Amino acid sequence: MTETAITGGSLGRLWELVSAEGEALAPAVASAPGEDTLGRLVAACGAGRPDAEERALIVESVLEGYLLHYGAARVIDTEDGDLRLLAGDYMYALGLSRLARLGDLDAVEALADLISQSARYHAMGWAEGEGADALAALWVLTALAVGGGRWPEYEQAQAAVGEERAEASPLREGVMRRASELGVELEAQQALIAFPDVAERAPRS
Numbered sequence: 001m002t003e004t005a006i007t008g009g010s011l012g013r014l015w016e017l018v019s020a021e022g023e024a025l026a027p028a029v030a031s032a033p034g035e036d037t038l039g040r041l042v043a044a045c046g047a048g049r050p051d052a053e054e055r056a057l058i059v060e061s062v063l064e065g066y067l068l069h070y071g072a073a074r075v076i077d078t079e080d081g082d083l084r085l086l087a088g089d090y091m092y093a094l095g096l097s098r099l100a101r102l103g104d105l106d107a108v109e110a111l112a113d114l115i116s117q118s119a120r121y122h123a124m125g126w127a128e129g130e131g132a133d134a135l136a137a138l139w140v141l142t143a144l145a146v147g148g149g150r151w152p153e154y155e156q157a158q159a160a161v162g163e164e165r166a167e168a169s170p171l172r173e174g175v176m177r178r179a180s181e182l183g184v185e186l187e188a189q190q191a192l193i194a195f196p197d198v199a200e201r202a203p204r205s
Contacts, residue, residue, distance in 0.1 A: 010039030010056040014064065015075050017057075017094075025076065025087050034074030037194045038063055038143040041187040045147025051102055052147070058095045059143050062111050063198075065091030070122055072201035099146075107146045110154075114142045117161055126165045136195040137171035140188060144175065148182045 015033035018025055039056035046052030067073045068088030076087045092115060099108050121127045121135050138161060145154050153174050160166055172192065179188035 009033075009036040010043070010053065010060040011036050011064075011074060013053075013057050014060050018075055025083075025090060028076050028078040028080075028083060028087065030073075030075055030077035034198070035194070036060060037074075037198050038139065038191050041140065041184060041191045042143050042147035044184040044187045045144060045182050054098065054102065055107070055146055058099045059111070059146055061091050061095035061098070062115065063139070065089065065095065066115070066118055067198060070118070070127070071199050074198065104146075106150050110142050110145045110150060110158075113158060113162075114139065121165070124165070130168055131165055132196065132200065133168035134166045134171055136192060136199065137168055137175055138166065139195055140175050140191045141171060141178070143191060144178050144182070144184075144188070148178070148184075151178060153178065 011033045015029065019029045020026075036056070037060065039060045042059045043052045043056040046055055064073055064075050065088045068076060068084050068091060073084070073087070075091075076084065078084055078087070096108060096111060099111065117138065118127075118135060121131060127135055138157070141154060141157060145151075157166070157171060157174055175188055175192065176185065179185045
């Protein structure tokens with residue numbers, strides 16, 4: 001099995017990559033990957049660029065890390081809580097290291113901030129109800145930044161989230177404005193629907 005033998009979408013590539021190179025994680029790899037959540041949006045933002053598919057894989061890897069820590073993962077299938085946390089850290093590091101190799105430090109910072117913000121939401125008990133909606137929009141907003149570049153409204157949203165729990169509606173509106181500018185409205189709408197579906201599933205125990 002090789003990284004280029006794509007099973008389907010960015011998550012399929014990630015599944016094959018971890019199966020082949022994950023070492024200790026390989027026995028815990030699910031029998032088949034799930035569906036992309038943010039990868040299609042990221043790839044659509046960079047359509048025509050040689051690194052578009054790589055960026056899509058990177059964002060799905062970081063999302064998989066988040067789901068291993070706080071939800072139900074799509075690539076790793078284990079009831080071992082310690083292994084799930086280890087795998088989550090591995091997925092974070094995998095995504096950020098591959099992004100760093102692309103030389104896009106702004107995107108690395110965006111994903112690193114997102115990881116920290118997500119952890120803060122859960123630590124503060126904000127990741128439910130309106131807070132869950134805001135967190136979903138923040139993930140999609142960051143996916144747009146990684147795929148299509150950062151922009152002033154993204155920077156403003158980041159500053160606001162850094163101070164307190166954000167409101168969902170302005171973030172969603174920001175997502176759709178940027179998606180319209182990039183011509184990826186459909187993919188953004190699909191991502192806003194898909195993220196809560198995977199994020200709100202209970203982790204295995």
